[in-house]
Amino acid sequence: MSEFDLLADLERLAEKYRILTLLRVRREEAEAAGLSGFPPAEIADRTLAFRDVAEEFPGSLRELEVQSGNALRAKAGELEAQIALLRGDPRGPSSVRAPARSWMVIAVDYHATLRESLAVKFWLAQRLPRGRAITPAVFAEFENWHAAWPHRHGLLDPADAAFLEKHRRPPGGRIHNLVWGALSKRHGLTQTELETTLFGPAR
Numbered sequence: 001m002s003e004f005d006l007l008a009d010l011e012r013l014a015e016k017y018r019i020l021t022l023l024r025v026r027r028e029e030a031e032a033a034g035l036s037g038f039p040p041a042e043i044a045d046r047t048l049a050f051r052d053v054a055e056e057f058p059g060s061l062r063e064l065e066v067q068s069g070n071a072l073r074a075k076a077g078e079l080e081a082q083i084a085l086l087r088g089d090p091r092g093p094s095s096v097r098a099p100a101r102s103w104m105v106i107a108v109d110y111h112a113t114l115r116e117s118l119a120v121k122f123w124l125a126q127r128l129p130r131g132r133a134i135t136p137a138v139f140a141e142f143e144n145w146h147a148a149w150p151h152r153h154g155l156l157d158p159a160d161a162a163f164l165e166k167h168r169r170p171p172g173g174r175i176h177n178l179v180w181g182a183l184s185k186r187h188g189l190t191q192t193e194l195e196t197t198l199f200g201p202a203r
Helices: 006-032 040-056 061-066 069-088 102-127 136-148 161-168 175-187 191-199
Strands: none
Touching (some): 006 040, 006 061, 006 069, 040 061, 061 191, 069 102, 102 161, 102 175, 102 191
16 A cells, blocks of 8 residues: 555545534534525535535545534544644654554545545546447556556555456446445455444444
8 A cells, every 4th residue: 555644634534524513513503493494605605515525535425414513523523633643743743654543544545545446437437438348558548547646545456457347347336345345455344344433333
């Protein structure tokens, strides 16, 4: 797996949870007040916030649906505490290979891997018409694109054309299944355990 800037990743993750907290708390306030919706200007602002969060952290809107404002605020607080710890390490953030709470690393890996898988699938859709074979030339072209893509995270292993076939026709028809497989291999957890870590117990 390629090295990544742990401090920067956690800072962005904390920002995600701060935004989700604001969105969820506002929704809870509106529901408690018996409101059936938001004013048009607020709807526009919320839609923009949803879009920006989903683009950088695909899959995170599920958290917005299943976790309370307090739970999201607590995660933001844990991240802020971990960031402060890393900043205070006299050896520098790069010397700390994993944060104290493993869910933070899993969350970073989840969003980055899902974003990369979606980008691979989109590249295939743009490059190959339906039914066209993935030839060695196509795979070589993909490798060049992938090497230059700025968000590579390292959990995916584009070793051969079979990697692209899995993204064109993912197991069960869901790109998430590839993501869960990569995360399970890295973290030694089942899909259920990973989902519980990220989204809380199933309701």
